Amino acid sequence: MSGAPTLTPVLTDMWDVDRSWTLAAYEAKGGYRALDRAFAMAPDDVIAAVKDSGLRGRGGAGFPTGMKWSFIPQDNPKPKYLVVNADESEPGTCKDIPLMMGNPHVLVEGVIISSYAIRAHKAFIYIRGEVLHVIRRVQAAVEEAYAAGHLGKDIHGSGYDLDVVVHAGAGAYICGEETALLEGLEGRRGQPRLRPPFPAVAGLYASPTVINNVESIASVPSIVGNGADWFASMGTEKSKGFGIFSLSGHVTRPGQYEAPLGVTLRELLDLAGGVRKGHELKFWTPGGSSTPLLTAEHLDIPLDFEAVGAAGSMLGTRALQVFDETVCVVRAVLRWTEFYKHESCGKCTPCREGTWWLVQVLTRLERGEGTEADLDLLLDQCENILGRAFCALGDGATSPITSSIQYFRDEYLAHLTNGGCPFDPARSTAWAGEEVMA
Amino acid sequence: MSTSTPLDEKTLAELHEIAARYPEKRSGLLPMLHLVQSVQGRVTPEGIEACAEILGLSAADVSGVATFYTMYKRHAVGDYHVGVCTNTLCAVMGGDEIFARLKDHLDVGNDETTEDGKITLEHVECNAACDYAPVVMVNWEFMDNMTPESAVAMVDDLRAGNEVRSTRGPRVCTWREAERVLAGFPDGRADEGPCRRSGQPGRAAGRA
Numbered sequence: 001m002s003g004a005p006t007l008t009p010v011l012t013d014m015w016d017v018d019r020s021w022t023l024a025a026y027e028a029k030g031g032y033r034a035l036d037r038a039f040a041m042a043p044d045d046v047i048a049a050v051k052d053s054g055l056r057g058r059g060g061a062g063f064p065t066g067m068k069w070s071f072i073p074q075d076n077p078k079p080k081y082l083v084v085n086a087d088e089s090e091p092g093t094c095k096d097i098p099l100m101m102g103n104p105h106v107l108v109e110g111v112i113i114s115s116y117a118i119r120a121h122k123a124f125i126y127i128r129g130e131v132l133h134v135i136r137r138v139q140a141a142v143e144e145a146y147a148a149g150h151l152g153k154d155i156h157g158s159g160y161d162l163d164v165v166v167h168a169g170a171g172a173y174i175c176g177e178e179t180a181l182l183e184g185l186e187g188r189r190g191q192p193r194l195r196p197p198f199p200a201v202a203g204l205y206a207s208p209t210v211i212n213n214v215e216s217i218a219s220v221p222s223i224v225g226n227g228a229d230w231f232a233s234m235g236t237e238k239s240k241g242f243g244i245f246s247l248s249g250h251v252t253r254p255g256q257y258e259a260p261l262g263v264t265l266r267e268l269l270d271l272a273g274g275v276r277k278g279h280e281l282k283f284w285t286p287g288g289s290s291t292p293l294l295t296a297e298h299l300d301i302p303l304d305f306e307a308v309g310a311a312g313s314m315l316g317t318r319a320l321q322v323f324d325e326t327v328c329v330v331r332a333v334l335r336w337t338e339f340y341k342h343e344s345c346g347k348c349t350p351c352r353e354g355t356w357w358l359v360q361v362l363t364r365l366e367r368g369e370g371t372e373a374d375l376d377l378l379l380d381q382c383e384n385i386l387g388r389a390f391c392a393l394g395d396g397a398t399s400p401i402t403s404s405i406q407y408f409r410d411e412y413l414a415h416l417t418n419g420g421c422p423f424d425p426a427r428s429t430a431w432a433g434e435e436v437m438a
Numbered sequence: 439m440s441t442s443t444p445l446d447e448k449t450l451a452e453l454h455e456i457a458a459r460y461p462e463k464r465s466g467l468l469p470m471l472h473l474v475q476s477v478q479g480r481v482t483p484e485g486i487e488a489c490a491e492i493l494g495l496s497a498a499d500v501s502g503v504a505t506f507y508t509m510y511k512r513h514a515v516g517d518y519h520v521g522v523c524t525n526t527l528c529a530v531m532g533g534d535e536i537f538a539r540l541k542d543h544l545d546v547g548n549d550e551t552t553e554d555g556k557i558t559l560e561h562v563e564c565n566a567a568c569d570y571a572p573v574v575m576v577n578w579e580f581m582d583n584m585t586p587e588s589a590v591a592m593v594d595d596l597r598a599g600n601e602v603r604s605t606r607g608p609r610v611c612t613w614r615e616a617e618r619v620l621a622g623f624p625d626g627r628a629d630e631g632p633c634r635r636s637g638q639p640g641r642a643a644g645r646a
Contacts, residue, residue, distance in 0.1 A: 020633050079461070088566045091525050097566035101606070102633035122461065129472070129509050130521075130565055132578040132616050133607035133631065139619075140628035165459055168620040170468050170507035173563065187467030187493070189506040205462055248568035249527055255569045289526065321527050321568065335526040339563055345506075429532035430572060431585055 007271070008234060008242040010222050011215065012258045015102035021137045023144040026105035032150055034225035038113040039158040041224075046117035050220060052228035054240030059085055059176075059213030060287060060316045062239075062305045065220075069210055071200035072118045078207040082115045082123040083185065086138075086214045087169055087176040089128055090288035091339060092319035095244040095256055096214035100127070100134045103218075104141035108164070110217035112150060113224055115162050118210050122163050126181055129168045139166050173343035177391050178211040180345065191347040192391040215244060236262035239304030243318055249284075250276045250324040250428075262302040265320060269299075279324035283407065287316015289336040290396025292403035293329075313403070326432070328423035329408045330415055333400045334362045340397035351394035354385040358401065365412055368420040375405055375412055445488050449477050453492055456622060464493050467503055469621045471510055476617035480511045509620075516551045518596045519613045521562035521575040522589070528564070531571040532585065537561050539586035544593060556597045558613075570605070577616040579604035607631040 014020045014029050026032070038046050051066030072080055084107070088096040100107060107125070115123045125142075127135050142164050145151045153161045172190045174180045179193035182204050203209025219241065223231045232240045239261040245268055248254045252273030259268065265284065275281050281296045286303060292313040294301070301311050308315040323332065341355040361378050364370040382398035389395060405412065414422050426432060445453075452473055457466035467489060474485030481504045483497075490500045504510045522537040523529075540559055544552050551558040567573045570582030574589055581592060582605040595602050602610045608630030619625050 015633055019629065021628070089564060091564040092527060092568050093564075094566045094568045098633075128566075129468075129507075129620050130562070130575065130578050131580075132619060133580070133604065133628075136619060136624060136628040139622070139624045143624070166622065167465075168469060168472060168622070169509075170471065170620075171509035172507050184468060184507075185465055186462070187464035187503065189503055246569060248571060249531065254571075319568070323530065327530050332526045332530060335524070335529055339525055342563065425530070425534065428530045429535060430583065431532060 007257060007259050009258050010242060011099055011103065011106060011218050011244060012256055015098070020102050021104055021141065023105060023141070023148055026103065030225075031105055031221075032109055032148075034221035035109055035112055035150065036156055038116055038224050039156060039160065043117045043119055046113065046224065049228045050117070050223060053223045053231040054228075054235070054238075055216065055219055055223060055231065056239065056305065057213055058215035058219070058243060058317075060090065060290075060314075062315065065212060065216050068200065068212070069114070069118050071198070072208045072210060073201060074119060076201075076208050078205075079122065080118050080120040081204045081207055081209040082111060082118060082120045083181065083204060083209055083211045084111060084123070084125040084214055084217055085176065085178060085181055085211055086125055086127040087181060088214070088317075089173045089176050090290060090317050090319060091336060092246070092248060092285055092288045092321035093317040094246045094248065094319070095317065097131055097134055098256055099214060099218060099244065100138050104138045105145070106218045106221060107138070107214055108141050108145050108150070110220040111164060112145075112155065112162055113220050114210070114212065114217055116160055118208075120210070121161050122165070124165050124167050124185060124204070126167050126169060126175070126185055128175070129170045135166065135168055142166055172345070173339075174345040174391075174393060177393065180391070181211065182209070189345070191345045194390075234260040236302060236304045236306070238306055239315075245303065245318045245320055247272050247320045247322065249322040250279060250327075251322050252276055261304045261315075262307070264300050264302060266299040268320065269322075275322060275324055279326065281322060282325045282327060283323050283329060283332075283404075285316075285319060285321045286313050288319040289321075289339070290314075290392070290399050291316040292399045293407065294403075295407050313399075324428075326423065326427040328421050328425070329404045329411050330362070330366050331421060331423070331425070333404045334359070334366050336400045337362050337397060340393065344393060344397075348390035348394070350385045351389040351391075351397070354381060354389070354394065355397050357381055358385075358397065362401070365415055366421060368415045368418055370416060372413060372416065375409065379405060443478055445474070445477060445484060449473065450488065450492075452621075452623070453488060457492055459622070464495070467493060467500065468507070471500075471504055472617045473621035473623075475510065475515075476614045476621060479514045479614060514551065514555075515613050516556050516558040517612045517614075518556060518593075518610070519558045519560065519575075519577050520593060520596075521560050521565070521578075523563070523565055523567075523571070523573045523575070524561040525564040527568050528572040533561075533572040536572055536574065536584055536586050536589045540589055540593060543590050552597070554597065557593055576602065576604070576610050577613045578620075579607045579610050579616075581605055604631060606633070
């Protein structure tokens with residue numbers, strides 16, 4: 001495969017090992033050795049190493065992980081907590097769920113090292129409830145880790161104690177927002193909190209709390225084990241290291257591709273066998289449905305925080321949803337908008353009411369019943385939500401709409417002249433090719 | 439599918455046990471409601487009262503939480519909850535067609551249960567398995583790369599009591615059994631099933 005970029009399987013490295021989720025398999029690959037290295041360091045030195053590595057949050061926002069840890073006020077007498085955000089729900093994102101299914105122990109080891117660094121003795125892994133077998137695997141990994149002395153009292157003879165609770169959510173996209181997640185973890189409706197105070201100061205039970213994405217925490221053992229320089233040698237200037245890129249939709253071989261940040265969609269598509277045979281790329285999301293759509297003209301943009309931002313979108317969760325020319329962008333955007341309406345938590349008016357109105361107008365347009373003025377109305381509604389909603393959910397709801405109007409205004413208008421959708425949805429299905437041939 | 443199973447002493451003890459896992463007991467509420475569903479097939483008024491009593495909350499407080507999260511059901515769920523992803527990517531890849539076919543085949547609407555009490559059909563949001571689109575969840579187990587035909591065959595098997603296995607997991611258990619695991623009581627089946635579907639290229643970050 002000449003010309004293809006080098007992939008960097010670290011977190012995904014053992015997914016194809018027999019019974020990869022077991023402690024035995026993880027330890028055979030060197031698992032839980034980074035833990036001893038961490039225990040030989042002062043907690044502040046672990047924080048410094050993570051800072052030096054340049055690791056930025058893998059849950060979408062890209063905040064520097066080590067810096068987040070250093071915000072924990074160690075002179076605060078309250079207990080410190082680590083909370084893992086395993087509520088992966090951003091449409092198109094499929095990295096944390098397969099990671100926990102295939103290699104839950106790398107997460108558990110990351111939890112121990114991270115908790116040690118911030119001096120927490122209790123950690124929580126908040127997993128969305130709708131992934132039963134993933135929850136089983138993480139529950140079992142935690143159980144195995146206790147039995148092996150990786151969790152509990154005096155871990156590895158270090159004198160350090162840690163308890164981990166695996167907590168299942170109950171269905172709410174909003175709980176991916178970190179303060180809404182804390183509300184859920186405290187047994188309340190998952191509605192975001194006003195910040196400040198930030199969770200580092202007053203998080204779970206109003207105590208200093210670090211909340212990190214699964215992939216961020218799972219990256220920590222490799223950083224401690226191989227050194228900050230090793231991690232920082234990958235990626236781009238301000239977006240260091242590797243990440244899992246999940247490709248889905250109209251690609252020949254969808255799946256998780258672990259690569260240095262800065263890889264391009266063109267390179268990833270080369271590895272994935274390209275857009276499905278006989279079709280071409282129409283639009284894609286770089287980081288889930290909350291990140292503005294991009295098109296074929298953006299194939300060579302380095303997928304790092306800076307370059308995707310400069311192209312008018314966001315790296316987000318590296319959820320590359322690929323849609324070919326058979327897909328109606330208006331249908332796609334309407335469905336995402338219905339999702340945001342459904343998942344709006346109801347706390348703030350711009351999002352609760354705004355997403356409802358967006359669906360009304362988009363539905364009208366999709367049916368070919370609107371007018372061209374509805375496009376301006378939509379953009380006006382988006383403007384009244386973006387930056388005015390209580391949290392990022394409302395902002396995210398506007399992304400697919402404004403970007404699709406920017407790139408595909410004519411397609412919206414075609415619905416009006418056509419008196420409805422000009423596309424045949426049957427042509428977009430996974431089995432469409434076969435039926436056409438037959 | 440009886441919903442009259444009372445919350446017995448064992449269940450009440452387990453509800454207390456869940457609350458005790460946390461530094462502050464109210465944190466146990468979400469898993470406690472999962473446990474209520476595992477015993478009674480839905481969140482019952484009795485279950486709400488029991489959680490409220492244990493946590494020192496009002497029933498209104500607990501109801502407010504129970505009605506916020508989509509996995510909690512106020513009407514009885516069948517033995518098998520079949521969730522068809524109709525978020526954009528799965529919908530486009532065929533999820534819409536699968537959902538329409540299942541509604542027709544089972545003669546139920548969204549969030550309704552078949553007359554034999556076996557299957558509750560619902561369309562669900564993105565379940566983080568987009569690389570296997572279109573995806574159907576059965577009792578929150580992954581059924582990957584579905585077609586209308588394979589989905590119909592699957593629900594027929596479920597109704598007939600035939601064994602159905604997740605494409606990446608174990609034999610499908612009942613919805614109530616699944617809810618018990620979500621409450622934090624493992625069923626010892628973590629080792630069943632593979633980590634990913636065999637024969638699917640491009641996985642595991644394909645070694646270059």
